Amino acid sequence: MVTALRSPVSVSVRAAAKINLHLGVGAVRADGFHPLDTVYQAIGLYDDVTMTAHHHTGIVLETADYIDPADIPSASENIAIRALDLVRAHSGRDGHERLDLIKSIPVAGGMAGGSADAAATLLAYDRLHGCGLSDEVLLELAAELGSDVPFSLVGGTARGRGRGELVQPLDDQGTWWWVAVPSRLGLSTPDVYRHFDRLFPHALAEPAEPADLLSALASGEPLRLARTLHNDLQGPAIDLRPDLGILIERGEREGALRGLVSGSGPTCIFLCDSLDGAHAVVAGLRGAGHDVVLIANGPVAGAHFLELP
Ligand code: ATP
Numbered sequence: 001m002v003t004a005l006r007s008p009v010s011v012s013v014r015a016a017a018k019i020n021l022h023l024g025v026g027a028v029r030a031d032g033f034h035p036l037d038t039v040y041q042a043i044g045l046y047d048d049v050t051m052t053a054h055h056h057t058g059i060v061l062e063t064a065d066y067i068d069p070a071d072i073p074s075a076s077e078n079i080a081i082r083a084l085d086l087v088r089a090h091s092g093r094d095g096h097e098r099l100d101l102i103k104s105i106p107v108a109g110g111m112a113g114g115s116a117d118a119a120a121t122l123l124a125y126d127r128l129h130g131c132g133l134s135d136e137v138l139l140e141l142a143a144e145l146g147s148d149v150p151f152s153l154v155g156g157t158a159r160g161r162g163r164g165e166l167v168q169p170l171d172d173q174g175t176w177w178w179v180a181v182p183s184r185l186g187l188s189t190p191d192v193y194r195h196f197d198r199l200f201p202h203a204l205a206e207p208a209e210p211a212d213l214l215s216a217l218a219s220g221e222p223l224r225l226a227r228t229l230h231n232d233l234q235g236p237a238i239d240l241r242p243d244l245g246i247l248i249e250r251g252e253r254e255g256a257l258r259g260l261v262s263g264s265g266p267t268c269i270f271l272c273d274s275l276d277g278a279h280a281v282v283a284g285l286r287g288a289g290h291d292v293v294l295i296a297n298g299p300v301a302g303a304h305f306l307e308l309p
Helices: 079-091 113-128 135-145 149-154 189-199 211-219 222-228 234-240 242-253 275-287
Strands: 010-025 036-054 058-063 096-103 157-162 166-169 176-181 258-261 268-272 294-298
Touching: 010 113, 010 149, 010 176, 010 211, 010 222, 036 113, 036 149, 036 176, 036 211, 079 096, 079 113, 079 135, 096 113, 113 135, 113 149, 135 149, 149 157, 149 166, 176 222, 176 242, 176 275, 189 234, 211 222, 222 268, 234 242, 234 258, 242 258, 242 268, 242 275, 268 275, 275 294
Parallel strands: 058 096
Antiparallel strands: 010 036, 036 096, 036 157, 036 294, 157 166, 176 268, 176 294, 258 268
């Protein structure tokens, strides 16, 4: 019997949101770049990308009810289309693909939703067309697209250095429960970095290392982890948006072990001692008027196929 090996008609890839358990920021360099030393964790909030060969390239978008579709560019400014163009050019192929994008990761919230979509697109293209790209090549393409895209491929818990292109998986023994509160109002990442420069004109050249956090992760103990969470952009973000400081205090009063701005914000995240603890924090924050309050556990996998073709 002869079995024909055919390319799949479509490929679906799921990619997770990230949070930063540690974000050390060094002094701005002459080229405008801030060196970073960060610990990422992928958490269970996902975007799904389904790629299908098509007669023209485009995105069909579906969003969770807390996401405004108008916030997501549909054409070439969408990072998923940029990822598609990049991997297509790299593979030397012609043709077009349609992307069906189901978005649940809050937009522009410091949770790397766009990076997740880009990572998912790279993987989907490779599988759809049987390109056979190595992990090294996928990671290189990812780094060209943005500093958080390599981590979106890797997932789990990992340390990121440089511009984020150096991703080192970490020993993480926990199942950590997080509550995430996205913000309706935006907070521009460049504005937060500029404010960091104003607030800390004498910042050290080398970013702070996550020494204690690494052993807390390996211990699996939420209280230990809570004590070691760190974000150098939290002060600047709260200075620009005092409501985030009020939200963090409220979440901690409602029982969270620790609240933190996620990346450059404005999403805030709360580490809880258990799933029950997370439900209690959600109820408390909803009672305080926050209507979008999400629960997710971490670490979860990086970008992965939803079904094998
Ligand atoms: P990071 O944590 O990596 O800084 P973020 O979570 O703050 O990312 P994203 O959700 O990735 O931000 O979106 C940032 C901006 O990128 C949005 O304001 C939007 O205009 C644009 N964008 C482009 N492509 C996408 C996409 N696929 N999904 C969401 N936003 C996108």
